[in-house]
Amino acid sequence: MAPELERQLAAYHPCCEQEAVDRDVMLRFLRENTDAFTRENLVAHFTASSWIVNSSRTHALMAWHNLYRAWSWTGGHADGETDLLSVALREAREETGLVHVAPVFPEIFSLETLWVEGHEKRGKYVPCHLHLNVTYLLEADAGDALRAKPDENSGVRWFMLDEAVEASTEEWMRARVYEKLNRKVRALG
DSSP, X not given: OOHHXXXXXXXXXXXXXXXXXXXXXXXXXHHHOTTTTSTTOSSEEEEEEEEEEOXXXXXXXXXXXXXXXXXXXEEEEOTTOOOHHHHHHHHHHHHHOOSSEEESSSSOOEEEEEXXXXXXXXXXXXXXXXXXXXXXXXXXXXXXXXXXXXXXXXXXXXXXXXXXXXXXXXXXXXXXXXXXXXXXXXXXX
């Protein structure tokens, strides 16, 4: 069990029906599964992502994801860690080379239940499953040198907020996730 994440999920105010439904799914899954944070749960497991913006919040950082062949946010598996903000920060640094990156605030920024198609990873088949994804808003120094993480992505770059949405070729992610994240960033002022 992860009491802090359960508290954060319960306290989270969904911005739309998708987030409300996903929050309820996540809370139930968290309460009913002792392996909710490991890939050994082949049905679903928790992941953490981040929407990384510059200090003026005019640009978002995206990586060219090798598996999905699309520009996308950063993030990854919890792999047993229940502090998903720490997971999001670790993945942001590992996938982009960022040194100066921090949460805009420590609370959850967005929630998404994401479908992952079956695929090969490191020579082993991974079946279709769900990522119970918790997203954090991070701010980074746009002057930091960027680098790809070749086993996961083959490019990292800053996009203006609307261009970040347009750069993604994943229609569902564009419409349901990235546009929502940009609306939320703009609402912060």
